[in-house]
Amino acid sequence: MVSMKKHSEMTRRQFVTASAAGLALGGLAHGAVAMQAEAAPLNDQPARGPSRVIIDTDPGVDDALALLLAMRSPELKIEGITAVAGNVPLELTLPNALRMVEIAGRNDIPVAAGAKRPLLRRLVTATYAHGENGLGGAVFPEPKRTPVDEPAAAFIRQTVRKYPGEITLLTIGPLTNIAAALSSDAELARMVRRLVMMGGSLSGGNITPAAEFNVYVDPEAARIVFQSGIPITMVGLDVTRKTSLTDEHVRVLEAEQNPVSQAAAKIARNAINHNRDRGFLVGPNMHDSLAVAGFLDPAILEFQDYYVDVETTGELTAGETLGYSPTVGDLRRRPGTEKEAATNMPIRGSAPTLASTRTSPVLRENFVPNAKVAVGVNSTRFFDLLIGRLSGKH
Numbered sequence: 001m002v003s004m005k006k007h008s009e010m011t012r013r014q015f016v017t018a019s020a021a022g023l024a025l026g027g028l029a030h031g032a033v034a035m036q037a038e039a040a041p042l043n044d045q046p047a048r049g050p051s052r053v054i055i056d057t058d059p060g061v062d063d064a065l066a067l068l069l070a071m072r073s074p075e076l077k078i079e080g081i082t083a084v085a086g087n088v089p090l091e092l093t094l095p096n097a098l099r100m101v102e103i104a105g106r107n108d109i110p111v112a113a114g115a116k117r118p119l120l121r122r123l124v125t126a127t128y129a130h131g132e133n134g135l136g137g138a139v140f141p142e143p144k145r146t147p148v149d150e151p152a153a154a155f156i157r158q159t160v161r162k163y164p165g166e167i168t169l170l171t172i173g174p175l176t177n178i179a180a181a182l183s184s185d186a187e188l189a190r191m192v193r194r195l196v197m198m199g200g201s202l203s204g205g206n207i208t209p210a211a212e213f214n215v216y217v218d219p220e221a222a223r224i225v226f227q228s229g230i231p232i233t234m235v236g237l238d239v240t241r242k243t244s245l246t247d248e249h250v251r252v253l254e255a256e257q258n259p260v261s262q263a264a265a266k267i268a269r270n271a272i273n274h275n276r277d278r279g280f281l282v283g284p285n286m287h288d289s290l291a292v293a294g295f296l297d298p299a300i301l302e303f304q305d306y307y308v309d310v311e312t313t314g315e316l317t318a319g320e321t322l323g324y325s326p327t328v329g330d331l332r333r334r335p336g337t338e339k340e341a342a343t344n345m346p347i348r349g350s351a352p353t354l355a356s357t358r359t360s361p362v363l364r365e366n367f368v369p370n371a372k373v374a375v376g377v378n379s380t381r382f383f384d385l386l387i388g389r390l391s392g393k394h
C-alpha cells in the first residue's frame with residue numbers, strides 16, 4: 001500500500017480539520033513539486049504548500065470518484081471546479097459536481113457552470129457508460145449548493161490571472177471550457193503552470209476506433225489546447241485502460257462508514273452493475289482518477305515526450321490524437337543519433353492535395369514536443385492511493 005505519509009507530511013485528520021476550517025494547508029507531494037517545477041512557464045520557483053488547481057469535469061462516474069479523490073488530497077488547493085457538458089448534458093454534470101462537493105464537505109470550493117455544448121459540434125454523450133444520470137444510476141439528493149455567478153471560462157481566466165504561473169488545470173472532460181478561456185485571453189496560456197488531462201490515446205479510441213471520448217466530443221477545443229504552448233501532461237487510454245474497478249475495491253469502500261467512502265461505493269457499485277447489465281467485458285475504468293492520481297504521485301505513471309496533434313477534419317477519425325516522436329515507431333534512429341533525429345523530424349499531415357500545398361497550418365519542420373504522454377502505469381500503486389483515500393483508510 002502507498003501510505004498517506006509518503007504523499008504528505010499532514011495526516012488525514014489534520015487535513016480534514018484544516019479543510020473544513022478553510023485554513024492554509026502544509027505539506028506537498030514531492031511528485032507534485034517535481035511536476036510543477038519542470039512545468040512552470042512563468043514561475044519556475046517550486047511552489048510552497050499545496051498545488052493550486054482548477055478541475056474541469058463532466059461527472060460522470062469516474063469524474064465523480066476523481067473529484068472525491070482530489071477533495072481528499074492535502075497536496076491540492078482546489079481553487080475551483082468547473083463543469084462542462086460531456087458524459088451527460090451540463091444540466092446533469094453541474095449538479096453532479098455540486099453533489100460531490102457537498103458529500104466531501106468541501107463547501108469552500110467554488111463550482112462554476114461551463115459550456116453546454118462543444119465549440120463547433122453537437123453534443124454527443126456517453127450515457128451508455130455512465131447511465132442517464134451520469135452516476136451509473138446512483139441517486140443522491142438534489143444539491144443545496146449553487147454555482148458561482150461567473151461562467152466557467154471567465155472563472156478560469158480570473159483565477160489563472162489571480163495566480164499567474166501557479167495554476168495547474170486538471171481536465172477530465174471535453175476541453176471546451178479551457179479552449180473558451182484561452183480564446184478569450186491571448187496572454188492566458190503562458191500564465192498556466194501546467195495542464196494535466198485525461199484525454200486522448202496513442203493506441204486507438206473508445207468511442208470510435210480512432211478517438212478517445214473527451215477529444216472526440218470537442219476535437220477543435222482539444223486542438224486549441226495542444227497548440228496553446230501550455231506544458232501538457234496527457235493521461236490517455238494507453239494507461240487508463242489498465243484501471244478497471246473490481247468488486248473487491250467496492251467492498252473495501254462499502255466497509256468504511258464515512259460519507260465519502262459510502263458515496264464512492266454507491267457510485268462504483270452502480271457503475272459495475274450498469275457495465276455488467278450491458279455486457280461490457282472491461283471496466284468501468286477509472287480514467288479520470290488516474291489523471292488526478294498521476295499528478296499527486298507521478299511515480300504511478302511513466303512518460304514519454306511527444307508532439308501531439310488532433311485530427312479535426314476526418315470523416316471517421318475526428319478526435320484522434322496523433323503522437324509524433326523521433327524515438328518511437330519506424331522513423332526512430334540508432335542510439336547516438338537521436339539528437340539529429342529529433343531536430344530533423346518533420347511533423348507531417350496528409351499529403352498536399354492538387355489544390356493546395358499544405359493541408360494543415362500547424363505542420364512543423366522539426367520535432368518540438370508539446371506534451372508528456374503517459375505510456376506506463378503502476379496500477380497497484382494507483383488503486384492503493386485511490387481506494388485508500390476514498391475509504392479514508394490512508
Ligand code: BDR
Binds near residue numbers: 063198212287
Ligand atoms: C473519458 O471519457 C469519459 O467517459 C470519462 O469520464 C473519461 O473522462 C474516458 O474516455
Ligand code: CA
Binds near residue numbers: 062086172173
Ligand atoms: Ca470525464
